[in-house]
Amino acid sequence: MSRRTLAGGLAIAATLTLTPLPATAEQASVAFPSAKFPLGDRPVPTKTATAVTQGIDLYDVKAGTSTDGYTVTVLMPSGRDYGMQSTAETKAAEVEAAGETPSVQKVIRPSVADAPIQTVYMVRVGLWSLEDKKKAEETAKKLKDAGLKVKVDYLGDDGLKTTGPWDVKVVMIDARTFRGSYVSSLGTSVAKRETVSSMAKAKHALVGVNGGFFNIHTDKALRGEPVGASVVAGKLLSEAVPGRSAVILKGHTAKVTELRTTVTATSQDGQKTEVNGVNRAVATDELVLYTEEYGAKTPAGGTDAVLDANGKVLGLRESGAAVAAGTRVLHGNGLAADWLHEHAFQDWTVKVDTKVVDLRTNQALKLTPDLYVIAGNVGLVRNGQVKITAKRDGHDSVNMILRRHPRTLLGVTANGSLILATVEGRNPGVSVGANFQEAAEFMRWLGAKQAVNLDGGGSTAMVVRDKLVNRPSDGVERGVGDALLVLPH
Structure with missing residues (x-):
């Protein structure tokens, strides 16, 4: 592993390494794995299990220790925290002119299923312990006063080598014994954003997690609109982004796939x-x-x-x-x-014909009252193997693929059991989150044969029996576009 030394004589890992996982054994039911935690140095996790109801268990999982600190990252003219080598070297010269010692750090963003490897460069100044953030902020202020745009960075968020820690909530729903159902909810309307807690309470849900992306680039009053397919009780309420991952819910079955929707108006x-x-x-x-x-x-x-x-x-x-x-x-x-x-x-008469097609089978879904669909974000696991479709889903940047964020994850096992997980993040010293590769490995470790990343960041929320069980990175629960709810009937 290549390393670059920053001020203070310490080093930052400049490439991402992951320990390969053994293939998940076929199981008759869903069960929490006994193997070591799959991320970092593969620590033994601690877990607390709670029975939610028949067939549903909640696990509070913690693993790893905090060894990361802070640095100051210099922003490039594009506003990003990385750029080409020549751009980074120019910025490093500006840092030197301001009286600080820079480091030009080579960062390799790993390849994914639909995007090749990418090499970029970052300019960083100093390295301080978790307890010395104030010193990093003082250096950042000096550089800002010199006209540079910078930010204080917690190194656990980089996506490079880390020891953690991780704080994860996992809900496992056994297909053999659970007798309830899965639905999606947009709350009181498509346009309005609501918290998962609100949507779960309205439906008397046992479990709820946030769904897919919602449109933050539209009028403020309309930002609850899902970006991607949404079907509620057999009714198409938002069209698909063609080929984007989605989750089909029917009764107590869940299927990960990709969708296409077409809507046609025919006059008489x-x-x-x-x-x-x-x-x-x-x-x-x-x-x-x-x-x-x-x-x-x-x-x-x-x-x-x-x-x-x-x-x-x-x-x-x-x-x-x-x-x-x-x-x-x-x-x-x-x-x-x-x-x-x-x-x-x-x-x-103007007939409006709606068609939702499963692209894995090329079959149209029957839009019956028990059919629900939520849009995924990025595909993570397909047929038991890591297959990250970041570019197809519009998220092939360094920030999305490599950096760690809070995550909401959904997986389906070989026998159709459902796994829901939230990985807390953006909480230095407590939980570092996960990048796409880590999220995929984590879901494989849990036993998922198919898995997707739902919306994350400040949207990540898990509600169990009307209680928010994770810590939202915004500090409070965010209103989101839609939610996946687990009902008792």
Whole structure:
């Protein structure tokens, strides 16, 4: 392993190494593993087990020790904390001009299934113990006063070699003995964000975890909208990002796969057109379907065709109004608005056909009332092997692949048992989180044959019998777009 020495004579690991895991043995049921913890130096974890109900066990797992400290990282002109070697060397010269001693650190971001290895460089100043963060902050202030953009970095977050510690909550649900069901929830509306605690309490859930990403790049009042597929009780409430990981829930079964959705509007005159999205902000010339679950007004500046439950056009209206109970709205602007004016006359019928296709089987899902879908973030494990699909899912940066963050993880075992886990992070000296590779290895260790990363960071939350059992990295539980809930019936 290559190393670079920072000020103070200490060293930072500059590459990531992981100990290979033995193949997980086939099990008749889900059980907590007896092998050593799979991360870091493979310490023996401590665990506390709690029976939640028949077939569901909660494990509070702790492993590793704290040996990481702090450094000051210099930001590149792009705003990132890494760049090409020439850029890093230029920044290092600026640090020297400010009177500090820099280190140019080579960092190798490991390859994943759909993205090759990447080499980048970081500029860092000093190395201090966990107790000496204030000294790191003093150096950071000096560099800022000299005109440099910097941040104080906890080295446990790097994604490089660490001894931990880790603080993990794991729920194991035995497919043989659990008789409840799995559902997804968007809370009171698609547009609104709610805490997992709120959604779990409303449904009397035994267990709840946060779901997939929600759209933080839209209007503040609409940020509960999932980024990816959402099906609640057989109704498509958000379209898929084609090929992105997803979890299909039906009864007490869960399946990890990838999805594609198509929505088509067909007028009674036979004219068809694509519906570009469901319950989200609209772009130019787009046609978007809004359902009564949206919980917000349709966008202003277009045309709404209001449909009853059978597709009858109740009328055209200027957009910017709520979706009434028992109705749906096709909203269009530009060319899409023209289509509505030409093919959605009052009292005509416009049929809206929705299709959700499992890309692993190429079969359409039956949109029955017991079907639920939540969008995953990044695929981690497929058929028992690590297969991280970060690029396909839009997360192939150094920050997403290599750096450690709080994680919410979902896995399915060979016999269909469900594993839910939260890895706490961003808590120096207490828990370092996990990067994608570590998250995948951890889920394999737990026995998952298929696994995905759900939303993480400040969104990571696990609720068991109305109690939040993990520590959110924001300090308080964050409102999220959707949740996976485990119900007693």
